[in-house]
Amino acid sequence: MSRFYLFIFLIIASQAEAQEVSALAVADSLYAVGNYSAAIENYERIPSKEESVYLKLARAHQAKGTLDDALINYVKAASSTDEVIAMNEYGKLLITKGKFKEADSVFTKLISVYKTNPEFYYQRGRASENMPRDITLNALDSTEERTMTLFPYLKDYQKAVALDSTHQKALSELATFYLKRKDFRMVEKIAFKALESYPTNVEIIGTLAQSYYYKGWNEETITWFEKLISLGQNTQFIREKLGNAYFKDRMYELAIKNYLEALKFSPEDAHLHATLARLYNYIEDLKAAEMHGLFAILYKDQPLDEEYYTLSRTYEMKKDWANAMKYVSHSLKENPDNKNAEYTRAIVADNYYEDKRAVLKLYEDFVKKYDSSKYAKYDSTLKLAKERVTSLNREIFMADDSEEK
Incomplete structure (x- = not known):
């Protein structure tokens, strides 16, 4: 009789196990x-969950966006053979989730066991970079020692690269760090090291392009921003920086092309319209210059002196x-000390006013205001x-003399 009950028990147990396996398979699918x-619902139906099921639950909650539930299940999963x-x-x-101190603790524990895993150092660096901390500096420390005190996470990024010289994310973090500090030599050294193993890393290429941009190396800036675009990257930031590099190299048509692309991302950007107005003035497309100049004034908050000045140059x-x-x-009303606008007003008046004495006064006021400046003798506009002023005085004298006769 006891054998019969054992047999029944085994049948029931096998059916329960089959149902559990079935529920797991459905949830996985x-x-x-x-x-x-739906996957979470099926995982939760499994009566006696192993740690591997909690890991699946954690991943499902994370994918769904219910991150607090994901954290709870990760903790339950972290005691199995899949603990790491x-x-x-x-x-x-x-x-x-922004729990940087806790994350730092987790990766520190992992590193204590897996000392040669570069990813754990990289992740601890990410956590440490965002942690608030009390910092005490020693005036006798070297520059490198002070840097490591201020930015301790650098050690983790450097360790990740030391363990894996092709670790792209750690290399990218290091390149970004040195870009912020304007250490362009280090940026380029790290960037080219990263590109040796991954030539199409757009994050690294973007950092390298910015390094050259801030150095003022226009040719290299153009090369690397164009490379980004060829790799499918297309943002307002990229187009503006590329446009500006072409602008500085006086390649106005290409500059216009890129600023127009930037404008697609932000059609009401007053700065973009103002820059395009200037560029169209350079190539003497005055209709386009007028249009963008008017848009720049329409979209920009105060002050507007430069936008008004650019539009006056177009007209x-x-x-x-x-x-x-x-x-x-309008420009001078916004900014009475806009020197370019002051000189332009005199030129426009020279062509517009019939009263040459009024024109003469504008030139004389301009000369009086700037003749005592430090670099007056080098000022071509002042000259x-x-x-x-000399020629107008002559014209006025001759006109007066003619009237007397």
Whole structure:
């Protein structure tokens, strides 16, 4: 009789195990196709969960975005033979949740066991970088010692690279760090090291392009930002920086092309419109310059002196003296010390006003204001203004003499 009951028990147990296996298989299939809520429901139905099931639950909750539940299940999963996997994922999720101190502790424990795993050092660096800390500096310390005191996470990024010279994320963090400190030599050294093993790393290429941009090396800036675009990267930041590099190299058509691309991301950006107005002035496309100049004024908050000045230059080139005077006057109202606008006003008046004495006064006021400046003798605009004062005095004298006769 006892054998009969044992037989019944084994049948029931095998059926329960089959049901559990079935529920797990269904849950795994649901997770695989992204139906995370249904997958969680099926994982939760499994009566006697092993740590591996808690790991699956944690991943499903993380994928769904219910991160607090994910953390709870990672903790339950972290006591099995998959402990290191669960702990690693748990630590990364702690970083995502902004629990940097806890994440630092998790990866420190992992490093104590797995001392040659570069990823754990990288992740601890991420956590440490965002942790608040009390810092005490010693005036006698070397620059390197002070740097390591201020930025202790650098050691972890450097250790990750020492263990794996191709660790792209650690290399990228180091390159970004040195870019912020304007240590361009180190940026380029690290970037080229990273590109040896991964030539299409867009994060590294972007950092390298910025390094050259801030150094003012336009040719290299253009090369690397163009490389980013060829790799499918296309942002307002990239287009603006590339456009500016072309602008500085006086490649105006290419500059315009990139600023127009930047404008697609931010159609009401006053700075982009103002820059395009200037560029179109350079190539004498005055219709386009006028349009972008007007948009720059429309979209920009105060002050507007530069935008008004650029638009006045457009109308000056079109010989529309009335509008040129209108907008240069607006510019000077915004900023009475805009030297370029002051000189432009005199030129516009010279072509617009019939009263030459009024024109003469504008030139004389300009000369009087800037003749005592430190670099007056090198100022070509001042020299031209003085020459015009002389010729206007001659014209007025001759006109007066003619009237007397």
